[in-house]
Structure formats: C-alpha cells, structure tokens
Amino acid sequence: MYTTFGFVFLFNANQASVGQISGNISLCQSNITVLYNASSGVVGEYEDEYYAEAGRSTYDILKSIDPILTSCYFSIFEYYVAIEEYKATAKSLSKLTYNFAHNLGSIYDLTEEGINRSLDIEN
Numbered sequence: 001m002y003t004t005f006g007f008v009f010l011f012n013a014n015q016a017s018v019g020q021i022s023g024n025i026s027l028c029q030s031n032i033t034v035l036y037n038a039s040s041g042v043v044g045e046y047e048d049e050y051y052a053e054a055g056r057s058t059y060d061i062l063k064s065i066d067p068i069l070t071s072c073y074f075s076i077f078e079y080y081v082a083i084e085e086y087k088a089t090a091k092s093l094s095k096l097t098y099n100f101a102h103n104l105g106s107i108y109d110l111t112e113e114g115i116n117r118s119l120d121i122e123n
Contacts, residue, residue: 005117013110024078027071031064038064 038060045054089095 005121009110009114009117012113024071024075027067028075031067031071034060034064035068 038057042054042057042061045051045057089099
C-alpha cells in the first residue's frame with residue numbers, strides 16, 4: 001500500500017517537473033504502469049484458470065516491454081537536457097519567476113494530493 005502511494009507520488013512529481021520537457025518519460029511511465037497492473041494479477045488468473053483474462057494480461061505485458069526499453073532509455077538523455085534547461089532557468093530571475101507562476105497549479109495539485117493521501121493513510 002505504501003509502495004503504491006510512493007510510486008504514484010514519484011511518477012506525478014516526475015511528470016510535473018521533467019515530464020513537461022520530455023515526451024519519453026510519459027511513455028515510459030504509462031507503460032511501466034501497464035506492466036505493473038498486468039503482472040500483478042496474471043499468476044492468479046492462470047491459477048484460477050481464467051485463460052482469456054490471463055492471455056490479455058500476458059499480451060499487455062509483452063506489448064509494454066519494447067516501449068519501456070526504448071522510451072526509458074531515451075528519457076535518460078532527456079533528463080540531461082532538462083537539467084541543463086533548469087540550470088539556465090535558475091540563472092535568470094525573470095525565467096525563474098515565470099516558471100514558478102506557470103507551474104503553480106501543478107505544485108498546488110501535488111501538495112494537496114500529498115496532504116490528502118497522508119491524512120487518509122489507513123485507507
């Protein structure tokens with residue numbers, strides 16, 4: 001339960017920061033989510049002899065592997081570009097102010113989501 005909350009928070013924070021520059025991060029994260037969701041129940045589907053559902057889950061797993069490898073690989077290079085962009089932005093006060101104001105909605109949403117999840121941690 002805590003691991004899932006942690007991954008969701010990290011994925012959303014990553015998407016709100018570097019994901020605005022990198023398109024491959026979105027592909028990487030969405031395919032990792034498909035892989036996680038499909039693999040979490042595929043063993044039980046085979047054990048319970050739900051072969052149609054298990055076949056679909058297996059297909060989703062296999063279909064998500066190639067995009068994970070390529071998009072996650074290319075996102076490493078986009079992280080470098082994003083870091084360089086952030087360094088250039090940090091040097092300019094006007095760019096820094098504009099970017100903070102532009103991303104204030106995402107910052108608010110992530111903060112509110114973190115507070116709501118921490119208050120309802122037992123559920």
